[in-house]
Amino acid sequence: MRIGIIDYLLRGRDSMLPHLARELGFDSYELSVDRFGDPTRLLFDPERTDDLVYLNKAAGVSTSSLFAIQFLSQNLLDTDPVRRRPASLAVKGLFERACSIGAGVVVLPLLGASDIRGDEELMALTELLPIWTRWAESLDVAVAIKTSLYSEQILRMMEDFPAPHLGLSFDPALLAAIGRDPREEWKKIADRAIHIHLQDRTRAGVAAALGEGEVPLAEMIEQIVSTQYTGTIVLSTPAGEHPKEVARRNRVYLERLLTLAHQKQKKESSTAALSPKS
Secondary structure (H helix, E strand, C coil): CCCEEHHHCCCCHHHHHHHHHHHHCEEEEEEEECCCCCCCCCHHHHCCCCHHHHHHHHCCCCCEEEECCHHHHCCEEEEEEEHHHHHHHHHHHHHHHHHHCCCCCCEEEHHHHCCCCHHHHHHHHHHHHHHHHHHHHCCEEEEEEEECCCHHHHHHHEEECCCCCEEECCCHHHHHCCCCCHHHHHHHHHHHEEEECCEEECCCCCEEEECCCCCCCHHHHHHHHCCCCCCCEEECCCCCCCHHHHHHHHHHHHHHHHHHHHHHHHHHHHHHHHCCCC
């Protein structure tokens, strides 16, 4: 399991992200993409296609994932296939970019403009899942769906598609904000979780640093460890006025929770091994 951080919390240019992530003690970082093909982003500069790979290697970190935040404002599930085509082409392009820099996961948020509001959006998603999975499989990357759909519903839609290339992005703070217990949700989706966004959230629904909100983080981390999740936990906490200090503090907090969870798991395993068999 790796600990990563989303790029906008580092507040640096793309070329600085690997160094900043390593300086703050992270294994990896996630690139958020608000406009596919943005020429100001290193990811899309045709003259510097290998720079991120080189910079990551030099810093000893990796780009864990691409987060397609452009689909929070651009409808990925437009019910008209013609209007949907530009978004679909952007998704394919993101898979290709992810492959080229060694980012194993592309996170597609079905939220905001891409939220599922009715049967027509569900039908569009049903049509797109096999296409996305085929693209991802051909490039050896994975697509992680981030959605507020009920777990049973999205899992049912994913049943026919291979787990390595199609999974879920889990965000306990998002689930808590819409009145669901993230601990119960994790029990349902753990086998298909390939990506985690982690932040805390207050009772009023405001994003918060780890340990400063109402999300049961300690219990969540225990569950994540006990189910042997092997992906990356990407910190998406607020940056605050001093982003480096805040990022480092949140990383240390998460590492402490992970250590405690591993210690508890080890103790429970030892106790079970010593218990007399009936």
